[in-house]
Amino acid sequence: MSHTLPVPIPSWLVDRHQLDLSALYSSGWGMEHHAAALAPNGDLYALYLVWRYHHEAKDSAAPAEQNFGYRLITRxxxxxxxxxxxxxxxxxxxGTPSAITASSGMGLAVLPDGTLVVTGEPDCTYLIAPDLSKVLAAYTMPYRWPFNDVVPGDPFATAIRVTPRGRLLCVVSEFGVHRYGNCLPNLIALTDGPLSPDNKPTLEAIASLDARPAHQTEVDQRPHVRYQGRAVGLGHRPSPGLPDLLARDDKERYWYDRARLGIAAEPLTDELFVVPVLGREFRSGSRGQVFVFALVNAQGEVTGRLEGLDNYKDSPFTGRCYSVATAPDHGLVFHLNRYGLYAWTADGRLRARLGTEDKPFKPLAQFTLLACSSDGELVLVHRKQHLILRIPTRGNLDGLAETVETALRAYGRERTALKKQWRPVNWHWVQATTEQPHHL
Structure with missing residues (x-):
């Protein structure tokens, strides 16, 4: 049975900043959804952003004019x-500073012991108590800009996922990727040791995007990331890079020249992972550009790819829908973009495509795929109505079309019931709070 959940804005935030929820986002405010994660006990965490910015009000003290940008985590x-x-x-x-620094690419994961992890670029990792009461530890590294301004730090990973047996599958950033003068996600790495406030385990790099980053010095080595017994950095990392391994011909290799990794690598098993690799983007639009969801094993070997996608008709670049989600219990991979919901088996065979050109599945174009449970429950969020839809597929791809169609019909009924209960303003669900929510 599907389930629809509101993504709440605390009334304290609305009152404190005199936020006009009926105003259009084009007036200088907005709400954006970043990530979700499921805990072993069944709890769900959602990470999202509520912001307002007016250049002329940058230094204003008036509550109705002040700029702000809160990340919110709801359990x-x-x-x-x-x-x-x-x-x-x-x-x-x-004036109390937040223990978590805003960054791009922020994500969530839940460790086997229930600890919540918030990650962001570059290699910023925060451990948070399951009840959201406090930050337990922070492993961070500030942005390095300009490139000759070296800032020390204690980084861990830019993105983390947990494999079925509890290993950590991580994306790690490096300086100088594609000759850029900052840190960008570049390495896929694994660790067997637990991550905790008292222990930052060593990561073993298994694959790289750019095998030859530029401008690196000894400071750019990652002591906690090893490859063949030595710290990654300078000229030492897995080689060749993923674009060289994935390109089918010289023409395709050209378009992978400034490729980048997707949001995170996703585990199918403890030994097989899905790694999104995206070709260069263009300001004028990138639909039709090359991309691949690669199957990479624990030794860094590319064993295949998720087949059946057309670079144009199934492009994830429209709307930047780059995430995939896996259901390890059933050996399945899911992807949702503006053109459909896709499902593959672990060998890369496309088993289902629910196209948004078909009327029953047209509403899917308004949703983003945030997560998937190990047994195949999909977690989607409606980008405009700010509602989470949970769809239990139970690994049944033969009945996936019927399951999703039924869930979308139920979503309409549940949304109507929630509107009567919450009385949202322009699809913003305000949760009454008598005091300021806990500040991490």
Whole structure:
């Protein structure tokens, strides 16, 4: 049975900043969805952003004009009840700084012991208590800009996923990727040791995007990331890079020249992972550009790819829908973009495509895929109506079309019921709070 959940904005935030929820986003404010993660006990966490920015009001003290940018984390019980919401990535009104720094590419993961992990670029990792009460540890590294300004840090990973047996599958950033003067995601790495406030385990690099980053010095070596017994950095990392391994001909290799990794690598098993590799983007639009969801094993070997996608008709570049999600219990991979919902078996065979050109599945174009449970429950979020839709597929691809169609019909009914209960303003769901939500 599917389940629809509101993504709440605390009434404290609305009142504190005199936020006009009926105003269009083009007026200088917005709400964006970043990530979700499922805990072993069935709890769901959602990470999202509520912001306002007016250049002329940059230094204003008036609450209705102040700029702000809060990341919010909401924890839901297995039955969908919101249990807690915490704020981060901006100083509290009393000046208390947030222990979490806002960054691009922020994501979520839940460790086997239930600890919540927030990640971001470059290699910023924060461990948070399951009840969102406090930050337990932070492994961070500031942006390095300009490139000759060396800032020390204690980084870990830019993105983390947990394999079925509890290993950590990580994306790690490096300086000088494609000759850029900053840190960009570049390495796929694994660790067997636990990550905790008292232990930052060593990562073993298995693959790289750019095998020859430029401008690196000894400072850019990663002591906690090893390859063949030595720290990764300078000229030492897995080689050749993924574009060289994936390109089918010289023409395709050209378009992978400034390729980048997707949001995260996703585990299918403890030994097989899905790694999104995206060709260069263009300001004028990138639909039709090359991309591949590669199957990479624990030795860094490309064993295949998710087949059946057309660079133009199934392009993830439209709307930047780069994420995939896996259901390890059933050996399945899912992907959702503006053109359809796709499902593959572990050998890369496309088993289902629910195209948004078909009327029953047209609403899927308004959703983003955030996560998938190990047994195949999809977690989607509606980008405009700010509702989470959970679809239990139970690994049944033969009945996937019927399951999704039924869930979309149920979504309409549940949305109507939630509107009567919450009375949203322009699809913004305000949760009454008598005091400021907990500030991380």
């Amino acid at each position: 839901y019980a297995p039955d969908g009840t919101p249990l807690a919401t915490a704020l981060c990535c901006q100083d509290a009104p009393d």
